[in-house]
Amino acid sequence: MGRPMAVEGLEGVVATTSRICYLDGQRGVLAYCGYDIHDLARLTSFEEVCYLLWQGRLPTRPELGDLQTELSRYRELPDPVVRALKLLPHGSAMDAVRTGISLLAHYDPDTGDGSPSAMRRKAVRLTAQVGSLVATLGRLASGGAPIQPDPVLGHAASFLYLLTGERPTGLAVRAIDTALVLHADHELNASTFAARVAAATLTDIHSAIVAGVTALKGPLHGGANAEVMKMLVAIGEDADDARVDAAIRGMLARKQKIPGFGHRVYRTEDPRATHLRQMSRDLGLEKGQAQWFRISERIEKIMKEDTGINANVDFYSASTYHTLGIATDLFTPIFVASRVAGWIAHALEQYSNNRLIRPRADYIGPEYPQAVVRLGER
Numbered sequence: 001m002g003r004p005m006a007v008e009g010l011e012g013v014v015a016t017t018s019r020i021c022y023l024d025g026q027r028g029v030l031a032y033c034g035y036d037i038h039d040l041a042r043l044t045s046f047e048e049v050c051y052l053l054w055q056g057r058l059p060t061r062p063e064l065g066d067l068q069t070e071l072s073r074y075r076e077l078p079d080p081v082v083r084a085l086k087l088l089p090h091g092s093a094m095d096a097v098r099t100g101i102s103l104l105a106h107y108d109p110d111t112g113d114g115s116p117s118a119m120r121r122k123a124v125r126l127t128a129q130v131g132s133l134v135a136t137l138g139r140l141a142s143g144g145a146p147i148q149p150d151p152v153l154g155h156a157a158s159f160l161y162l163l164t165g166e167r168p169t170g171l172a173v174r175a176i177d178t179a180l181v182l183h184a185d186h187e188l189n190a191s192t193f194a195a196r197v198a199a200a201t202l203t204d205i206h207s208a209i210v211a212g213v214t215a216l217k218g219p220l221h222g223g224a225n226a227e228v229m230k231m232l233v234a235i236g237e238d239a240d241d242a243r244v245d246a247a248i249r250g251m252l253a254r255k256q257k258i259p260g261f262g263h264r265v266y267r268t269e270d271p272r273a274t275h276l277r278q279m280s281r282d283l284g285l286e287k288g289q290a291q292w293f294r295i296s297e298r299i300e301k302i303m304k305e306d307t308g309i310n311a312n313v314d315f316y317s318a319s320t321y322h323t324l325g326i327a328t329d330l331f332t333p334i335f336v337a338s339r340v341a342g343w344i345a346h347a348l349e350q351y352s353n354n355r356l357i358r359p360r361a362d363y364i365g366p367e368y369p370q371a372v373v374r375l376g377e378r
């Protein structure tokens with residue numbers, strides 16, 4: 001076999017076949033199991049999307065009802081996990097999410113059982129629990145006491161209730177539900193690839209999901225939504241257009257990446273950004289906080305004019321979550337609460353037709369063979 005040639009960042013490499021997510025970066029198309037993301041965002045809930053990603057088709061009303069019942073049954077976190085979360089030092093919520101999912105594995109009644117029925121229960125349980133975990137971490141960080149889930153609430157409403165302790169408004173539920181739908185899957189993005197690589201070793205599903213979390217945390221991936229908000233705050237909520245332009249052009253001149261812009265696959269607008277932009281605008285008006293949308297829109301204009309680079313999913317999710325009163329540190333964990341459904345779908349697909357993922361490297365180190373000089377003679 002000849003010397004393997006590296007494709008840096010695996011750009012353009014097709015690493016597997018998959019029935020889950022269709023992405024066309026030239027036309028700006030994203031579809032889950034053939035359903036266009038624009039239709040899913042308008043017409044379905046996160047629970048319907050979970051069913052779609054795991055079963056390959058949309059549920060009937062009774063099937064959706066069964067899934068909702070199961071999700072609400074599993075939503076309560078095991079008490080030792082809540083106690084352990086309280087012991088964690090204050091720090092990054094993503095670190096706590098990573099630790100929390102690892103802890104959940106210890107208390108999962110199906111740990112160690114790889115049968116199809118156990119895998120299905122773990123898929124539902126993990127999705128239910130991760131939503132509660134993220135909300136509970138947000139609640140603890142704000143000094144509140146953890147709240148018991150209310151079984152009548154859907155996934156998005158339950159998330160907001162466990163986070164705030166208050167019954168959420170319809171607009172807030174719709175915003176979070178749509179954000180969960182939009183973030184649920186995205187083909188072989190870095191975190192999903194990490195989860196599939198882990199699953200391909202036939203490790204357990206909690207471990208595969210933790211692998212996904214670790215990759216999502218980085219600022220080039222899911223961590224970008226928090227970076228966007230930090231940038232908006234640094235520019236200042238009272239900034240006029242001139243101040244926004246100067247800030248962005250200064251960052252570009254210093255060769256800094258503007259968080260929330262650019263994408264490995266899309267050469268058009270990220271179709272998810274279309275919905276988040278609208279949501280950010282509507283929420284800003286509704287809550288009397290239009291400044292974040294105004295600044296964001298101005299940044300987008302400057303980026304288009306100066307670089308031609310489009311906003312991605314993370315850009316308008318930042319102002320959307322902030323306007324909902326959510327702490328910046330919780331933005332990437334909310335991404336986890338959604339993407340866990342996609343990671344699970346991909347892990348299950350990997351298990352169902354597995355081949356170990358083991359690529360090669362183009363070796364560029366010292367020439368072979370090097371003579372080993374004895375320790376005392378070096």
Ligand SMILES: CC(C)(COP(=O)(O)OP(=O)(O)OC[C@H]1O[C@@H](n2cnc3c(N)ncnc32)[C@H](O)[C@@H]1OP(=O)(O)O)[C@@H](O)C(=O)NCCC(=O)NCCS
Nearest residue numbers: 219220221224256257258259260261262263264312313314
């Ligand atoms: C997403 C991202 C990692 C994709 O990276 P990639 O496919 O490896 O593309 P590159 O980083 O090589 O970027 C290609 C060019 O566009 C520029 N570019 C890409 N994203 C940019 C951004 N956000 N701000 C400024 N310039 C950017 C790069 O500087 C590079 O320019 P060059 O060819 O003159 O050197 C990258 O766009 C990025 O870092 N974005 C900011 C972080 C972010 O929002 N991540 C969430 C993605 S959903």
